[in-house]
Amino acid sequence: MKKQIYDEKNGMSYTLHGDYYLPDLVLREEEPTYGKYGMLRKQFLKEHRSARYQYLLLTGKLNEHLNQIDQESRKQMEMLMGQMVERQGVTEELKVQDQMKWVRLMNNIKASAEEIVLKNMVYV
Known part of the structure; x- marks a missing residue:
């Protein structure tokens, strides 16, 4: 043989x-260059989509996929936060007048935007 x-x-x-x-x-x-959302996506793929994870890993496309998800998620976060800030009227004036209210609103906006991004882009 x-x-x-x-x-x-x-x-x-x-x-x-x-x-x-x-x-x-x-x-x-x-060398991985992805950030938070790429790491979350990788963990999700390992635990819940193992066939897809193995395919991406064996074809050498895993890092490319994770970088793409991370970049798209960051852009989506920026866009959503900008829209929510505008709709809720969170301004620099509010920041000067009532810092605690501004911080509460911004934390709420960030948490809401991140929940949307995670649900629609990372955990699918």
Whole structure:
């Protein structure tokens, strides 16, 4: 039996280990550049969408996917927070007049926007 074989159908090479040919898989280590939302997405995929996680990992597209989710989530957060600030009338004047009210409103807006982003972009 040959020590190594190449399958032209799927473009993979195999090495003989004992009685079995095992695929020669190499995991490319890339430095992760994603942030909070990328890490949350990765954890979600590992726990709830393991087949998709394995596919992305084996094809080398995991970091690209996580970076994309992180960037899109950040943009969505900025947009939602801007809209909510405008609708609720949270201004710099309010910040000067009543700081605690401004902080409460901003924390509420951030929590609401983040909940929307997590539900619609990260945990799907």
